[in-house]
Amino acid sequence: xxxxxxxxxxxxxxxxxxxxxxxxxxGVTEVVVVKGQPIPWREPDLxxxxxxxxxxxxxxxxxxxxxxxxxxxxxxRKEGAPRATxxxxxxxxxxxxxxxxxxxxxFGVPFVSGVNEAALKAARTVQVASCNTHGAASLLxxxxxxxxxxxxxxxxxxxxxxxxxxxxxxxxxxxxVARHRxxxxxxxxxxxxxxxxxxxGVEPAVVSSDVTTPSQLMHALRFHVAFRSPVxxxxxxxxxxxxxxxxxxxxxxxxxxxxxxxxxxxxxRIYAHAVVVENNLLAHGPExxxxxxVPQEGNTLLSTLEAFVAKTRPDDAADLRNALRRELIxxxx
Ligand SMILES: NC(=O)c1ccc[n+]([C@@H]2O[C@H](COP(=O)([O-])OP(=O)(O)OC[C@H]3O[C@@H](n4cnc5c(N)ncnc54)[C@H](OP(=O)(O)O)[C@@H]3O)[C@@H](O)[C@H]2O)c1
Numbered sequence: 001x002x003x004x005x006x007x008x009x010x011x012x013x014x015x016x017x018x019x020x021x022x023x024x025x026x027g028v029t030e031v032v033v034v035k036g037q038p039i040p041w042r043e044p045d046l047x048x049x050x051x052x053x054x055x056x057x058x059x060x061x062x063x064x065x066x067x068x069x070x071x072x073x074x075x076x077r078k079e080g081a082p083r084a085t086x087x088x089x090x091x092x093x094x095x096x097x098x099x100x101x102x103x104x105x106x107f108g109v110p111f112v113s114g115v116n117e118a119a120l121k122a123a124r125t126v127q128v129a130s131c132n133t134h135g136a137a138s139l140l141x142x143x144x145x146x147x148x149x150x151x152x153x154x155x156x157x158x159x160x161x162x163x164x165x166x167x168x169x170x171x172x173x174x175x176x177v178a179r180h181r182x183x184x185x186x187x188x189x190x191x192x193x194x195x196x197x198x199x200x201g202v203e204p205a206v207v208s209s210d211v212t213t214p215s216q217l218m219h220a221l222r223f224h225v226a227f228r229s230p231v232x233x234x235x236x237x238x239x240x241x242x243x244x245x246x247x248x249x250x251x252x253x254x255x256x257x258x259x260x261x262x263x264x265x266x267x268x269r270i271y272a273h274a275v276v277v278e279n280n281l282l283a284h285g286p287e288x289x290x291x292x293x294v295p296q297e298g299n300t301l302l303s304t305l306e307a308f309v310a311k312t313r314p315d316d317a318a319d320l321r322n323a324l325r326r327e328l329i330x331x332x333x
Pocket of ligand 1 (some may be wrong): 007036
């Protein structure tokens with residue numbers, strides 16, 4: 001399988017490294033990477049990828065010639081570039097699938113691993129949902145069931161880290177509240193969760209708010225979930241512990257969680273969909289409140305790899321999914 005990675009920012013570069021590291025597990029024969037806007041100070045990254053086995057292409061015109069020879073495209077660009085190339089991907093006869101990332105709503109079926117694998121079957125283009133959509137959707141699924149059978153409603157507050165650790169452009173100096181643009185869902189996080197579950201015919205009553213803070217480490221998610229019947233803290237803890245995509249911590253400080261991710265995660269990332277603060281749950285009858293930390297891109301990278309195996313290795317996708325989760329997820333931080 002020839003894998004093409006387009007856009008070598010944070011997500012694209014880490015993904016290329018994951019493909020190189022797990023190439024035999026994933027059945028990848030060639031990793032081709034494209035840096036559309038070459039910059040002199042990013043050349044060392046490209047050289048490191050080349051030394052690890054990637055074939056490196058540079059320049060805005062390099063992509064078009066490579067699409068027809070690829071089996072799967074990981075388009076990790078932003079600002080609408082993947083959406084603008086989507087028709088080209090759809091027309092490539094050899095391509096088994098193409099995926100874009102969080103900012104590219106409309107590129108393809110929204111996807112979060114563990115939530116809507118069924119929706120991938122008919123889709124050739126996939127939009128891996130954002131990291132906070134991963135955290136929220138997976139937490140609700142773990143607590144309320146795969147089709148959110150137990151969910152009455154949920155109110156989420158996303159406490160965002162303002163900028164990726166490797167960048168400085170969007171740093172803020174104080175808390176900045178986001179506009180509730182969606183009259184039903186509030187911010188885009190709940191709207192994305194609704195859109196995601198709609199692909200399996202579920203319409204959850206979820207609303208969200210968002211505040212961006214002067215942190216670069218992890219997002220945090222405050223959840224307030226109302227179930228159809230009472231759920232005690234011990235039961236909630238058990239549901240979270242049973243979930244293969246969630247991790248737990250007893251730390252209250254994202255510095256400490258992030259530090260363990262940096263130390264033990266592949267390339268310093270945490271790949272669980274969310275890290276729930278297990279000793280800080282508050283239950284009142286059918287209502288549960290709590291906090292989780294959300295890894296900023298590890299969760300979406302795992303879903304990206306799982307979308308890839310679903311499209312390229314449908315016969316043993318379940319085994320490969322489990323193998324990836326065993327390799328990448330630590331259940332406790
Ligand atoms: N960073 C995170 O924590 C995170 C988490 C979850 C999801 N995501 C999603 O992943 C995607 C990429 O994010 P990122 O953090 O990797 O971003 P990034 O580091 O800024 O890199 C994005 C890449 O997109 C390309 N690009 C940027 N502006 C462009 C433009 N105007 N036109 C065409 N191409 C452009 C560049 O590709 P070249 O390298 O080819 O020049 C750049 O390296 C986004 O959809 C984002 O929402 C990010």
